Amino acid sequence: MRRSTFPMIAVGVLAAQGCADTDDDGARVSRTSGFFMVRRGSDPCSASAPSTCSRFVVSSLNQRTTRCADGSASPACAVATIDLAATGLTPSQADALTASITASLDAPTVVLHGRLTTVEGRAVFVASDAWRAPSSAPVRGAFHLVSTKGSTCAYLPCATVTQERVNASLEPEAITGVDLGALRNVDPRARDLALADAASDDGLLVAGTQSFDTAGRVLRAEQVFTRVRPSVAPGLCAQALRDSLDEASARLVYPSQSDAPFRALTPDAVAAMPAPEDFADAVGMAARSAVRVEPFEVFMQPLTVDALADAPAEQLRAARFRGLERVLREHLSNLTVYRVGTVDVRVYVVGLTACGELAGVETSALER
Secondary structure, eight states: OOOEEOTTSOOOOOGGGTOOOOSSGGGSBOOSEEEEEEEEEEEOOOTTOTTTOEEEEEEETTOSBEEOTTSOEESSEEESEEEOGGGTOOHHHHHHHHHTOOOOSSSOOEEEEEEEEEETTEEEEEEEEEEEOSSOOOOOSEEEEEESTTOSOOSSSOSOEEEEETTSOOOOEEESEEEOTTOOSOOHHHHHHHHHHHTSSSOEEEEEEEEEETTEEEEEEEEEEEEOOOOOOSSOOHHHHHHHHHHHHTTOEEOSSSOEEOEEOOOEEOSSOOOHHHHHHHTTOOOOSOEEEEEHHHHHHHHHSOSSTTOHHHHHHHHHHHHHHHHHHHHOEEEEEEEEOSSEEEEEEEEEOTTSEEEEEEEEEEOO
């Protein structure tokens, strides 16, 4: 696929390297809050000098200078402690994230969103969200958050998604998608998670440059950082699983003449997966004549395959459907699809929770 660099976007070096792009001169020294690159420092904390240690070093993304906790301006700021309590990560997740922070200036692995402050004389970074790269690689270009948040498109596939340059006052821009072709040493699952995040309201943090391809303007990623989410314990009962199912199915529709959205099914306790003739009663519907059963794999296959390999919108939608499939497989057993009706068909993608409940997602299809 031939690309031409989009000429109107100035491509700067990252703030971690000391000379990133900014939207105006007043933004060259950032506030003490926003998105920050994190790397490991060289000066461990000691009891004799608690206020001068630098276990970590942070620098504001897309900025030449960072405003440190003490009010001084510097290319990077020393930090004694990273507080991850507000991220909701489990202690083991927080330890793993901290351990993954490297000393590399050119190939950092962790970005934090939060603020710099001082606690008992020590510089502390209080994080609200954490982002991690799926592999170690040099990062170039400006940092953007790519998401469906604020998009005029209610359901995927959206013709465009939104890119917003972080730590800047520029207006968000519409792009057709994210090109991950330049990423190396990234396994398929991590690549898939990155695409799914780009097609969500949470978003994907992308370091890269803009270019044009046959579909329109795309953001060509040199590196990506996916949000580190609190882990969801296996074996959830249906009510606790609802939030994960609603998040995984957000903005997705089942393709038919009606293109109906998905939503989490109201749970019901059952002894086993119901037979077709008993299914309507199991979900509280009036008995209907036609109930068909479809294997889960057959139902998901056309939704999770990129029908148009070169269409960014289709790639993003397929990645989101694969994410929904993962959530269903991780938390439900005996996954089955029930189709109730003949023309205005109710579609139930359901399985059993560890608590013995019928749970999953439902949608509808107009079939003539």
